[in-house]
Amino acid sequence: MENIYPQIIGDEESINGKETFKAKSPLTGAVLDANFCDASSEEIDKAASLAEKAFKIFKNISTEKRALFLEKIASLLEENSEQIIEVCMQESALPQARLEGEMGRTCNQLRMFATQICNDDFIPEIEEEVLPERVPPRPHFVRKYIAIGPVVLFGASNFPLAFSVAGGDTASALAAGCPVIAKGHPLHPHTSYLVGKCIQKAAKETNMPNGVFSLLQGKSYKVGEQLLSHTKVKAGAFTGSLNGGKALLKIASNRPEPIPFFAEMGSVNPVIIMSDALQKSYEDISAGLINSCTLDIGQFCTNPGLVILENTNVINEFLNRVKFVTDNTSSGHMLSEDISNSYDAGIKSLSDSGFIDIVAQAKKENIYAEGRPCVLKCEAKYLIKNPDYIEEVFGP
Amino acid sequence: MENIYPQIIGDEESINGKETFKAKSPLTGAVLDANFCDASSEEIDKAASLAEKAFKIFKNISTEKRALFLEKIASLLEENSEQIIEVCMQESALPQARLEGEMGRTCNQLRMFATQICNDDFIPEIEEEVLPERVPPRPHFVRKYIAIGPVVLFGASNFPLAFSVAGGDTASALAAGCPVIAKGHPLHPHTSYLVGKCIQKAAKETNMPNGVFSLLQGKSYKVGEQLLSHTKVKAGAFTGSLNGGKALLKIASNRPEPIPFFAEMGSVNPVIIMSDALQKSYEDISAGLINSCTLDIGQFCTNPGLVILENTNVINEFLNRVKFVTDNTSSGHMLSEDISNSYDAGIKSLSDSGFIDIVAQAKKENIYAEGRPCVLKCEAKYLIKNPDYIEEVFGP
Numbered sequence: 001m002e003n004i005y006p007q008i009i010g011d012e013e014s015i016n017g018k019e020t021f022k023a024k025s026p027l028t029g030a031v032l033d034a035n036f037c038d039a040s041s042e043e044i045d046k047a048a049s050l051a052e053k054a055f056k057i058f059k060n061i062s063t064e065k066r067a068l069f070l071e072k073i074a075s076l077l078e079e080n081s082e083q084i085i086e087v088c089m090q091e092s093a094l095p096q097a098r099l100e101g102e103m104g105r106t107c108n109q110l111r112m113f114a115t116q117i118c119n120d121d122f123i124p125e126i127e128e129e130v131l132p133e134r135v136p137p138r139p140h141f142v143r144k145y146i147a148i149g150p151v152v153l154f155g156a157s158n159f160p161l162a163f164s165v166a167g168g169d170t171a172s173a174l175a176a177g178c179p180v181i182a183k184g185h186p187l188h189p190h191t192s193y194l195v196g197k198c199i200q201k202a203a204k205e206t207n208m209p210n211g212v213f214s215l216l217q218g219k220s221y222k223v224g225e226q227l228l229s230h231t232k233v234k235a236g237a238f239t240g241s242l243n244g245g246k247a248l249l250k251i252a253s254n255r256p257e258p259i260p261f262f263a264e265m266g267s268v269n270p271v272i273i274m275s276d277a278l279q280k281s282y283e284d285i286s287a288g289l290i291n292s293c294t295l296d297i298g299q300f301c302t303n304p305g306l307v308i309l310e311n312t313n314v315i316n317e318f319l320n321r322v323k324f325v326t327d328n329t330s331s332g333h334m335l336s337e338d339i340s341n342s343y344d345a346g347i348k349s350l351s352d353s354g355f356i357d358i359v360a361q362a363k364k365e366n367i368y369a370e371g372r373p374c375v376l377k378c379e380a381k382y383l384i385k386n387p388d389y390i391e392e393v394f395g396p
Numbered sequence: 397m398e399n400i401y402p403q404i405i406g407d408e409e410s411i412n413g414k415e416t417f418k419a420k421s422p423l424t425g426a427v428l429d430a431n432f433c434d435a436s437s438e439e440i441d442k443a444a445s446l447a448e449k450a451f452k453i454f455k456n457i458s459t460e461k462r463a464l465f466l467e468k469i470a471s472l473l474e475e476n477s478e479q480i481i482e483v484c485m486q487e488s489a490l491p492q493a494r495l496e497g498e499m500g501r502t503c504n505q506l507r508m509f510a511t512q513i514c515n516d517d518f519i520p521e522i523e524e525e526v527l528p529e530r531v532p533p534r535p536h537f538v539r540k541y542i543a544i545g546p547v548v549l550f551g552a553s554n555f556p557l558a559f560s561v562a563g564g565d566t567a568s569a570l571a572a573g574c575p576v577i578a579k580g581h582p583l584h585p586h587t588s589y590l591v592g593k594c595i596q597k598a599a600k601e602t603n604m605p606n607g608v609f610s611l612l613q614g615k616s617y618k619v620g621e622q623l624l625s626h627t628k629v630k631a632g633a634f635t636g637s638l639n640g641g642k643a644l645l646k647i648a649s650n651r652p653e654p655i656p657f658f659a660e661m662g663s664v665n666p667v668i669i670m671s672d673a674l675q676k677s678y679e680d681i682s683a684g685l686i687n688s689c690t691l692d693i694g695q696f697c698t699n700p701g702l703v704i705l706e707n708t709n710v711i712n713e714f715l716n717r718v719k720f721v722t723d724n725t726s727s728g729h730m731l732s733e734d735i736s737n738s739y740d741a742g743i744k745s746l747s748d749s750g751f752i753d754i755v756a757q758a759k760k761e762n763i764y765a766e767g768r769p770c771v772l773k774c775e776a777k778y779l780i781k782n783p784d785y786i787e788e789v790f791g792p
């Protein structure tokens with residue numbers, strides 16, 4: 001097939017899957033050129049087996065050498081930054097300045113872990129005194145942290161760099177001595193591939209064992225499920241939605257050998273505004289709040305989704321101000337059409353509840369994958385009675 | 397019904413369940429007098445609701461006051477030690493000296509946590525410097541541990557004191573500010589009740605909130621399942637078999653809100669004997685090994701279940717010595733008839749494998765719930781090919 005980007009499996013590349021997919025531009029809905037494959041069962045097995053072999057060597061490599069590997073990844077990402085960010089803009093519709101900042105953060109994370117693991121006191125070893133005279137006698141006893149084994153990483157759609165293939169989870173797993181098999185997010189496969197190639201190259205250049213890193217692509221959930229179920233995989237890491245995270249947690253826990261699954265999942269990020277503060281500076285607060293809510297079209301994981309405040313005498317001024325700011329905010333392209341549709345459905349479900357009202361909504365611009373800032377209000381007592389409505393609606 | 401021992405629910409007692417049960421003496425098989433009930437759904441709900449209410453107060457109580465509570469439990473256990481140990485001997489067939497040691501350990505654990513939580517540096521608070529000039533600016537940032545909420549504790553059959561109702565899990569949960577709902581093990585309900593009454597009394601005497609502790613009995617798995625599934629329960633703690641622990645882990649992970657489940661489960665406790673050491677002192681090693689394997693009829697969680705050694709020229713002397721020591725070891729009463737039957741079935745399954753042979757087996761004494769020390773051997777290559785045989789067979 002023309003122009004297929006391969007899986008990265010240790011030192012090699014592989015094209016073996018049957019199902020192909022392409023990413024779409026969230027700016028226009030146009031299908032992008034680059035062609036990708038769902039990883040096959042053989043590829044999943046090969047990546048896991050190589051990772052298991054690599055683990056036996058990698059866990060015993062000195063922290064100084066592991067630090068060089070992490071630093072090399074950061075340098076290669078910086079060298080290739082221009083191309084990666086260009087591709088990432090096409091796949092994510094996130095603005096250039098934001099992605100430049102995210103690239104900086106990604107490299108900082110890698111370097112931070114490199115520095116940390118070279119500190120003597122980073123991995124504490126607890127050693128207890130021998131007490132042969134005690135009843136019962138206490139033997140020589142040492143407690144220390146050891147690497148757990150190959151880790152499967154699930155990249156996030158909304159942070160295609162800092163919480164994806166070379167993100168914080170990868171940096172920490174590699175720092176700890178665990179090989180990483182990254183499952184690339186299907187919304188940015190090309191970005192994942194370019195980042196994955198930097199890690200593969202860094203591993204070769206710093207003489208890391210073959211299999212210390214692999215990148216498997218997949219649009220179907222099956223790729224991730226099979227990976228997390230593989231007996232040679234010993235932990236999972238995830239950033240994404242509550243439902244996605246919980247589905248994967250079940251797989252990790254229901255294996256014959258359950259494994260730890262570290263998930264950073266969606267949240268409404270509740271914000272409490274104290275009445276005194278509101279009284280004094282409701283204009284600044286409303287501007288800051290709406291700015292925070294709409295930053296990158298509300299796709300930040302720290303995006304405030306629930307604001308709690310008392311019904312005081314400035315509440316109407318505050319809400320008017322919120323309405324004014326929101327009316328003057330533009331809508332923008334979300335990460336994908338599906339995400340935009342979920343957002344619209346979430347807003348509809350809230351406003352159809354009968355007790356939640358729309359305060360303000362930015363003008364509809366009829367652009368592709370539109371995310372249209374919206375503020376709703378509700379008396380607290382109704383939400384307390386209907387806690388299902390206190391669920392994240394991902395968006396602005 | 398005559399002579400029913402109630403559930404302990406906060407400050408009160410309750411008899412509401414339909415299914416009653418009695419423990420059996422593992423010494424004779426005789427049914428013991430004391431009558432117990434499976435906790436009803438209402439009782440489970442009441443204990444969880446009280447625990448949730450108590451949590452709001454208990455988590456904010458000073459560590460000094462929580463320490464007094466823990467110390468009071470230890471004093472009351474010591475005051476009632478004679479009666480508790482007598483009942484526990486009847487229910488567990490464990491010898492008096494062992495239970496006295498276990499009672500000492502139980503009280504030490506409680507006092508150790510009491511001391512620990514009063515140390516200033518016990519719960520580290522990580523506070524990061526404000527950096528308003530940094531890009532992006534770093535706000536005031538504090539990270540600290542907070543109590544998670546009501547904890548359900550599953551007591552172990554083989555440590556009816558130190559890993560049961562007032563054991564280490566209870567001590568640590570209470571120390572952290574989490575109310576505890578203990579699910580008593582059905583093999584020692586009377587012991588659980590007496591220990592539970594000490595905790596209830598300690599809570600009252602040190603003015604802890606009502607619901608900080610409850611004890612629910614149950615022979616049916618349903619009691620534990622319902623407890624762990626309750627929305628107001630926020631964590632589980634368990635000591636016991638691999639299968640039991642994994643079944644409960646599934647429940648904890650598959651809840652709409654998954655909760656952490658801390659399980660200390662069975663293990664073969666592999667022991668490696670180095671060839672040099674064996675050469676020098678195979679007599680001492682064989683005596684020490686068999687002593688460790690048969691301590692309390694092999695029902696210690698640190699009981700060596702798999703010994704790995706090279707096939708050197710002293711192997712036959714070593715095995716002969718092991719046989720001699722084992723032949724001169726008595727069998728004894730296990731914790732229950734079921735446990736004894738499982739042990740016999742486990743030995744049979746190993747010796748029926750075709751590649752695992754019995755080296756030595758103590759004389760059959762035809763006592764109730766007999767646990768008969770047994771040593772088997774196998775070439776490593778067969779076990780590596782058949783890893784299912786490397787599973788714990790609980791017993792001597």
